[in-house]
Amino acid sequence: xxxxxxxxxxxxxxxxxxxxxxxxxxxxxxxxxxxxxxxxxxxxxxxxxxxxxxxxxxxxxxxxxxxxxxxxxxxxxxxxxxxxxxxxxxxxxxxxxxxxxxxxxxxxxxxxxxxxxxxxxxxxxxxxxxxxxxxxxxxxxxxxxxxxxxxxxxxxxxxxxxxxxxxxxxxxxxxxxxxxxxxxxxxxxxxxxxxxxxxxxxxxxxxxxxxxxxxxxxxxxxxxxxxxxxxxxxxxxxxxxxxxxxxxxxxxxxxxxxxxxxxxxxxxxxxxxxxxxxxxxxxxxxxxxxxxxxxxxxxxxxxxxxxxxxxxxxxxxxxxxxxxxxxxxxxxxxxxxxxxxxxxxxxxxxxxxxxxxxxxxxxxxxxxxxxxxxxxxxxxxxxxxxxxxxxxxxxxxxxxxxxxxxxxxxxxxxxxxxxxxxxxxxxxxxxxxxxxxxxxxxxxxxxxxxxxxxxxxxxxxxxxxxxxxxxxxxxxxxxxxxxxxxxxxxxxxxxxxxxxxxxxxxxxxxxxxxxxxxxxxxxxxxxxxxxxxxxxxxxxxxxxxxxxxxxxxxxxxxxxxxxxxxxxxxxxxxxxxxxxxxxxxxxxxxxxxxxxxxxxxxxxxxxxxxxxxxxxxxxxxxxxxxxxxxxxxxxxxxxxxxxxxxxxxxxxxxxxxxxxxxxxxxxxxxxxxxxxxxxxxxxxxxxxxxxxxxxx
Amino acid sequence: xxxxxxxxxxxxxxxxxxxxxxxxxxxxxxxxxxxxxxxxxxxxxxxxxxxxxxxxxxxxxxxxxxxxxxxxxxxxxxxxxxxxxxxxxxxxxxxxxxxxxxxxxxxxxxxxxxxxxxxxxxxxxxxxxxxxxxxxxxxxxxxxxxxxxxxxxxxxxxxxxxxxxxxxxxxxxxxxxxxxxxxxxxxxxxxxxxxxxxxxxxxxxxxxxx
Numbered sequence: 001x002x003x004x005x006x007x008x009x010x011x012x013x014x015x016x017x018x019x020x021x022x023x024x025x026x027x028x029x030x031x032x033x034x035x036x037x038x039x040x041x042x043x044x045x046x047x048x049x050x051x052x053x054x055x056x057x058x059x060x061x062x063x064x065x066x067x068x069x070x071x072x073x074x075x076x077x078x079x080x081x082x083x084x085x086x087x088x089x090x091x092x093x094x095x096x097x098x099x100x101x102x103x104x105x106x107x108x109x110x111x112x113x114x115x116x117x118x119x120x121x122x123x124x125x126x127x128x129x130x131x132x133x134x135x136x137x138x139x140x141x142x143x144x145x146x147x148x149x150x151x152x153x154x155x156x157x158x159x160x161x162x163x164x165x166x167x168x169x170x171x172x173x174x175x176x177x178x179x180x181x182x183x184x185x186x187x188x189x190x191x192x193x194x195x196x197x198x199x200x201x202x203x204x205x206x207x208x209x210x211x212x213x214x215x216x217x218x219x220x221x222x223x224x225x226x227x228x229x230x231x232x233x234x235x236x237x238x239x240x241x242x243x244x245x246x247x248x249x250x251x252x253x254x255x256x257x258x259x260x261x262x263x264x265x266x267x268x269x270x271x272x273x274x275x276x277x278x279x280x281x282x283x284x285x286x287x288x289x290x291x292x293x294x295x296x297x298x299x300x301x302x303x304x305x306x307x308x309x310x311x312x313x314x315x316x317x318x319x320x321x322x323x324x325x326x327x328x329x330x331x332x333x334x335x336x337x338x339x340x341x342x343x344x345x346x347x348x349x350x351x352x353x354x355x356x357x358x359x360x361x362x363x364x365x366x367x368x369x370x371x372x373x374x375x376x377x378x379x380x381x382x383x384x385x386x387x388x389x390x391x392x393x394x395x396x397x398x399x400x401x402x403x404x405x406x407x408x409x410x411x412x413x414x415x416x417x418x419x420x421x422x423x424x425x426x427x428x429x430x431x432x433x434x435x436x437x438x439x440x441x442x443x444x445x446x447x448x449x450x451x452x453x454x455x456x457x458x459x460x461x462x463x464x465x466x467x468x469x470x471x472x473x474x475x476x477x478x479x480x481x482x483x484x485x486x487x488x489x490x491x492x493x494x495x496x497x498x499x500x501x502x503x504x505x506x507x508x509x510x511x512x513x514x515x516x517x518x519x520x521x522x523x524x525x526x527x528x529x530x531x532x533x534x535x536x537x538x539x540x541x542x543x544x545x546x547x548x549x550x551x552x553x554x555x556x557x558x559x560x561x562x563x564x565x566x567x568x569x570x571x572x573x574x575x576x577x578x579x580x581x582x583x584x585x586x587x588x589x590x591x592x593x594x595x596x597x598x599x600x601x602x603x604x605x606x607x608x609x610x611x612x613x614x615x616x617x618x619x620x621x622x623x624x625x626x627x628x629x630x631x632x633x634x635x636x637x638x639x640x641x642x643x644x645x646x647x648x649x650x651x652x653x654x655x656x657x658x659x660x661x662x663x664x665x666x667x668x669x670x671x672x673x674x675x676x677x678x679x680x681x682x683x684x685x686x687x688x689x690x691x692x693x694x695x696x
Numbered sequence: 697x698x699x700x701x702x703x704x705x706x707x708x709x710x711x712x713x714x715x716x717x718x719x720x721x722x723x724x725x726x727x728x729x730x731x732x733x734x735x736x737x738x739x740x741x742x743x744x745x746x747x748x749x750x751x752x753x754x755x756x757x758x759x760x761x762x763x764x765x766x767x768x769x770x771x772x773x774x775x776x777x778x779x780x781x782x783x784x785x786x787x788x789x790x791x792x793x794x795x796x797x798x799x800x801x802x803x804x805x806x807x808x809x810x811x812x813x814x815x816x817x818x819x820x821x822x823x824x825x826x827x828x829x830x831x832x833x834x835x836x837x838x839x840x841x842x843x844x845x846x847x848x849x850x851x852x853x854x855x856x857x858x859x860x861x862x863x864x865x866x867x868x869x870x871x872x873x874x875x876x877x878x879x880x881x882x883x884x885x886x887x888x889x890x891x892x893x894x895x896x897x898x899x900x901x902x903x904x905x906x
Binding site: 170173174177178179180181211212213215216346347348350351354355359404407408411 | 722723740741742743744745746747748749750752763765770771772
């Protein structure tokens with residue numbers, strides 16, 4: 001089949017062009033009908049929408065400038081700039097994603113001026129490679145004596161021809177099964193490209209040859225190139241493109257460019273495909289026996305054969321290292337769980353790593369993931385951390401699952417909420433200094449920790465009341481608050497600004513409460529810090545992390561303080577209203593507004609003379625005042641320990657007073673919910689966990 | 697792996713887990729076969745299996761509920777990396793059977809006792825069949841394997857697919873545990889392989905008894 005392919009792209013330009021345009025036709029014809037090509041449509045629409053909205057070529061060119069024009073000619077600016085863009089999520093709407101990837105992967109140098117030269121060279125090189133390997137013995141005019149079809153000599157063209165056919169068969173089987181749900185990959189022209197590139201790569205790398213899975217690394221590369229080509233074609237219709245863009249995005253050379261990108265990706269991944277633990281030279285001479293043995297640990301039913309003598313494969317080593325080192329490092333609990341179930345990482349991880357997670361996410365998400373993966377480093381070191389982030393992402397479900405459920409989760413990774421979240425978590429794992437822990441992940445952890453809190457706190461914490469109020473009013477800052485506190489270490493308490501003396505105690509109390517639930521996660525974090533000697537995380541990183549956390553906590557406390565002031569003011573106003581109302585009702589006049597400051601005394605004195613109902617109302621009022629004062633910071637909770645019993649019992653048995661104003665109702669609610677406020681957040685978290693546990 | 701089900705905390709009625717491993721050449725229909733058995737559906741668009749896949753289904757064998765774990769392997773995963781340089785004939789998946797059986801024997805210490813079944817898949821493509829039933833039957837007999845011809849595609853053939861795995865489950869159940877050194881749990885296997893059109897499949901099964 002390959003023999004019919006035009007050997008020289010230059011002479012066969014028009015032919016190839018027509019085959020390219022057939023891709024477009026395919027898409028236009030099919031995509032509106034096919035319902036299972038959402039991803040592809042999405043990309044297409046994305047492209048088109050962008051173009052229609054801008055409606056001019058200027059925006060297209062402006063994007064080019066933003067991405068690829070370096071201001072001060074500093075040598076590392078381009079890569080750094082593109083990296084930054086990839087990490088800040090903007091490649092999804094970039095018309096030059098493939099170009100960015102080529103820079104990341106080292107297909108293009110950082111100096112844009114050299115691109116033209118490099119592109120020509122690399123395309124020529126591929127042309128030669130293709131010419132070399134696509135040999136047809138029928139057409140060759142050679143000596144039949146030497147080139148006998150029955151000859152088994154290694155140099156025989158015929159032998160090579162038969163070998164090639166076998167190889168093509170193997171490749172063909174997988175090419176026809178590449179992303180079968182996408183029309184794009186069903187197009188004959190695209191399949192031809194995949195076939196050619198894979199074949200050439202296999203022939204160029206005899207020792208590795210073609211291994212299943214490579215086709216799915218190539219697929220997205222071709223897809224991204226194709227999308228950019230479409231964007232360029234569209235732009236070309238409405239304006240003129242600069243030469244460099246036309247050169248970069250040239251339909252005739254899609255295959256050439258794809259080959260180079262694929263080679264670069266394979267440079268990083270080839271050892272994960274290798275089934276030989278020996279050096280390449282040795283492997284070539286090897287009869288395959290050792291390789292087969294070595295390949296075995298990758299299999300699920302493998303019982304003991306690790307000790308057959310041959311060293312484990314690179315992929316096995318890698319996966320074991322990720323599992324034993326990284327996972328254990330970042331999530332010890334999960335590591336123990338998976339290990340206890342005896343699920344070896346090869347079973348699920350082989351596919352994750354070999355395909356660079358291609359099967360675990362839909363294509364759009366995958367491209368975002370690859371943006372970060374390629375941008376991070378061309379050796380794709382981020383893979384390990386993405387791996388751990390993926391495990392961590394479904395940790396609650398895994399921890400609650402038995403062997404079978406775990407296997408199902410890992411073999412068929414559940415749909416992910418937000419791919420950026422995962423990417424950022426991986427980035428954080430890799431480089432905590434420059435990438436803070438994604439926000440809501442932290443919160444999720446804390447929710448679960450709260451669940452694990454078993455003891456019932458009897459002490460009425462005024463802060464809880466406040467939190468509850470703010471919970472209702474201010475978009476749930478409770479979690480944020482908890483997060484800040486929990487991430488602070490004990491030493492940070494001393495750093496808390498002294499302006500909130502009373503606040504501090506309350507906060508400390510709160511922290512103590514939180515410490516308990518956090519115990520389960522303690523090993524993880526303490527491990528994370530203690531391992532600072534390792535290359536992943538230096539002591540400086542940890543120190544930096546601490547500093548950042550302290551700042552966050554300080555900020556949280558500021559906020560909290562503001563909220564407290566706000567609440568106390570509000571409370572004060574309402575108390576006055578309430579008091580006025582009560583004083584009108586009461587025949588006695590000894591509860592005047594002058595006495596507000598001494599609520600306690602007032603309450604006790606009135607007990608003697610007032611009727612029971614009035615008495616209760618006044619005591620309640622007095623308690624409200626206390627709360628206000630605590631919120632204000634002029635009254636300390638500890639100082640009131642003696643009165644606490646009194647206060648608490650009052651709060652517990654507080655009768656529902658008649659409601660007069662909405663604000664008052666709120667105050668009452670505040671009171672009533674005081675003793676349930678401990679329970680309620682917990683209840684909330686339970687449901688969260690239940691949801692996680694029972695996704696169905 | 698075979699130890700695992702032993703260590704797992706089992707629910708009160710000790711439910712046994714039989715592991716079946718499906719092996720054979722690439723693109724012969726291993727995934728479709730197991731998918732059909734476990735879900736009842738035919739998967740029209742399958743992707744090449746990378747590494748291994750995992751499916752399971754409960755089956756009733758003589759009144760005992762047994763969990764069948766199907767391990768669906770990748771055709772290329774551990775098979776003759778050197779095939780391309782060494783062979784220049786277009787080997788069919790049937791002709792590759794000896795290699796699969798050898799492979800199976802190599803890694804199953806008690807392979808003599810491991811039940812195997814040979815499956816010829818894609819029987820709906822009868823006219824394109826490269827291997828006639830007699831040849832296949834002779835081969836299966838010589839290796840003491842029952843032969844099944846089935847099509848994962850044809851709905852009417854579903855009973856046939858079930859029969860394959862139920863037979864296997866039955867064989868596993870009747871199989872005497874092989875006491876082997878460190879592994880008191882029994883290990884058994886069944887092999888499958890396949891041909892391009894008439895597909896032969898070797899299923900390779902382990903059973904961990906608990």
